[in-house]
Amino acid sequence: MPEAVQAVPVLDDLRRESEELDQLVGGLEGERWTLPTPADGWTVAHQIAHLAWTDQAALTAVTDGDAFGRLVEAALAAPESFVDDGAAEGAELPPGELLARWRAGRDALLEALTAAPRGTRFPWYGPPMSATSMATARLMETWAHGQDVADALGVTRAPTDRLRHVAHIGVRARDFSFGVRGLSAPDDLFRVELQLPSGEPWVSGPEDAGQRVTGPALDFCLLVTQRAHRDDLAVRAEGADAERWLGIAQAFAGPAGVGRPAKNGKDAQEPRP
Known part of the structure; x- marks a missing residue:
């Protein structure tokens, strides 16, 4: 068997x-x-x-x-x-x-x-x-669409360390995020350092990478699933390529999404992976 x-x-x-x-x-x-x-x-x-x-x-x-x-x-x-x-x-x-x-x-x-x-x-x-x-892909979609439901119901969900799976697929989709917009993906790997809700670290990429992304895992996951605008999240980039990525990141397949509007009123439309 x-x-x-x-x-x-x-x-x-x-x-x-x-x-x-x-x-x-x-x-x-x-x-x-x-x-x-x-x-x-x-x-x-x-x-x-x-x-x-x-x-x-x-x-x-x-x-x-x-x-x-x-x-x-x-x-x-x-x-x-x-x-x-x-x-x-x-x-x-x-x-x-x-x-x-x-x-x-x-x-x-x-x-x-x-x-x-x-x-x-x-x-x-x-x-x-x-x-x-x-x-992993099904978990990402379940979490992301669950966020839409929670927002509609006015519910704040307690984040869990299951976000590590969403973060993983978000990082793996980096090159796709560039390619779906007709852009060349960076050659080098980025360092991504996130803090899970439990306080444990989640890291990806070489420690000495010149391009870095840091922040809470929840905020990173909201960003790559395009459930919140970057201006409303505590995700930070070091390096021009990392900065570009955070402006276009998406963890889902399909056409390029434009995400939600910022709370300050910037326009955007919610994508549906």
């Missing part, structure tokens, strides 16, 4: 991240599902429907490569609308049915990722991903 991923910590963290968001929405009354979130045109229901839709796409990628290929073809046929269409379809469901769909899909995905043989890579809308990378 192939050796499975099983006890990879990110799988447990993905489960906990999903359960925390479930606690926010599980008891919502019907009208609260229609509250607008910072994503233009998306309600709380759209946010959960998007997660359910993407979890199902990930499950298909893990369990049926041919079927996932057909999903990619559908996405290529309607590149401007397929994400919105998936969210809109789910948002029309009664809240109880939408919740049940999201819960069943995320549980099935976790089960499939846990059972996946080590070394297996699965197709995706970008490069193929390992089970660990797939789980």
Whole structure:
């Protein structure tokens, strides 16, 4: 029997991240599902429907490569609308049915990722991903869209050290952030030094790097998921290339996002990964 991923910590963290968001929405009354979130045109229901839709796409990628290929073809046929269409379809469901769909899909995905043989890579809308990378990407999206829901409900979430996974994917997406804007990525690695909510450090890159980024992990994660404007965050850059990166960073695939407006009124539009 192939050796499975099983006890990879990110799988447990993905489960906990999903359960925390479930606690926010599980008891919502019907009208609260229609509250607008910072994503233009998306309600709380759209946010959960998007997660359910993407979890199902990930499950298909893990369990049926041919079927996932057909999903990619559908996405290529309607590149401007397929994400919105998936969210809109789910948002029309009664809240109880939408919740049940999201819960069943995320549980099935976790089960499939846990059972996946080590070394297996699965197709995706970008490069193929390992089970660990797939789980990390799902955690990032769950956290980011959970932030949209929390903002809509007026809730301040207590950050956790699960943010290390979001920080990881944010750093890994550095070159993509440049490339999606038609810019050449810097040749050298950056040093990123963050403080997790527990007070523990999280670091990436060579200690003697000339380009550095520092700050709280929460603020860095809000920046790379474009859930807050840089002017409102305590993330600092040392070096011209690091400075440029913080102005365009995004942890999600797809077109370049422009993020949220600053609290001082700078204009921006919320991206939807």
